[in-house]
Amino acid sequence: MVQVPAVLTVKNLYVYRGGKAVLEDVTFDVGKEFVLVVGPNGAGKTTLFLAVLNLVKYRGEICVEGVCGPERVKRVGYVPQALEVGRDATVWEYVYLPAKFRGIPPEVAKAALEEVGMADLADRPLSALSGGQRQRAAIARALAAGGDILLLDEPLANVDPQGRLELLTLLRELKRGRTILMASHELTLPSDLADKVLLLNRRVVAYGSLDEVLQEEVLSKVYSYVRVAKVGGSYVCVTEDYAHPH
Numbered sequence: 001m002v003q004v005p006a007v008l009t010v011k012n013l014y015v016y017r018g019g020k021a022v023l024e025d026v027t028f029d030v031g032k033e034f035v036l037v038v039g040p041n042g043a044g045k046t047t048l049f050l051a052v053l054n055l056v057k058y059r060g061e062i063c064v065e066g067v068c069g070p071e072r073v074k075r076v077g078y079v080p081q082a083l084e085v086g087r088d089a090t091v092w093e094y095v096y097l098p099a100k101f102r103g104i105p106p107e108v109a110k111a112a113l114e115e116v117g118m119a120d121l122a123d124r125p126l127s128a129l130s131g132g133q134r135q136r137a138a139i140a141r142a143l144a145a146g147g148d149i150l151l152l153d154e155p156l157a158n159v160d161p162q163g164r165l166e167l168l169t170l171l172r173e174l175k176r177g178r179t180i181l182m183a184s185h186e187l188t189l190p191s192d193l194a195d196k197v198l199l200l201n202r203r204v205v206a207y208g209s210l211d212e213v214l215q216e217e218v219l220s221k222v223y224s225y226v227r228v229a230k231v232g233g234s235y236v237c238v239t240e241d242y243a244h245p246h
């Protein structure tokens, strides 16, 4: 695997929720690259993101270029699975609000809206957006607040095919010069999107290039049914969870 300088490092991470370990001894690092975070339901993908954001109690070390305390969060932008939005807010209000709280000038939020191709929709109420447009607005919000490390929690879920194509194009552009972790249930994605795959199931089951991890014998360690094919420029992976992932 190509070695790139680490931006985000996670070392011996443990998280307990509801009295049980949901992440155990998780260690990996990520440079300026795009990492797909996969694993069955309840594998700990969202919990990993919450720990990076300092939103759950954890044991272990999480650092952004040597900053391991809560200040590291200023570098991290988060796009949650369910977008908590007031439906009356406009795109601009939604995108600029967290940046405003951090004292970031509006120009940065404007540039973020432009980067996701939504500058012309700034005055539109969020309730009038499609699923794909909402995801793009959420990405702009995360970028505007200063996040050059982006944590995207299943951004392709509930997005129609056209929106999906637009999002994939945007994600390819965003990954230049940034660190992106994207949780996904779906493993059928263009192979040039991600640089690496982190296969989680409470622990790190595998971490490596797509060719290394998207293999039936690797994926079958956590999924009950797996078929993988490489078709044209894409991996086509069909998986089914075990009834009890742990």
Ligand SMILES: Nc1ncnc2c1ncn2[C@@H]1O[C@H](COP(=O)(O)OP(=O)(O)OP(=O)(O)O)[C@@H](O)[C@H]1O
Pocket: 017, 018, 022, 039, 040, 041, 042, 043, 044, 045, 046, 047, 048
């Ligand atoms: N607030 C909570 N209190 C207690 N346990 C929780 C809480 N939130 C999540 N969990 C548990 O933590 C484990 C990991 O959940 P998490 O949401 O991180 O997994 P995930 O991989 O993101 O799952 P999914 O793919 O279904 O979104 C699960 O067993 C879940 O039941």
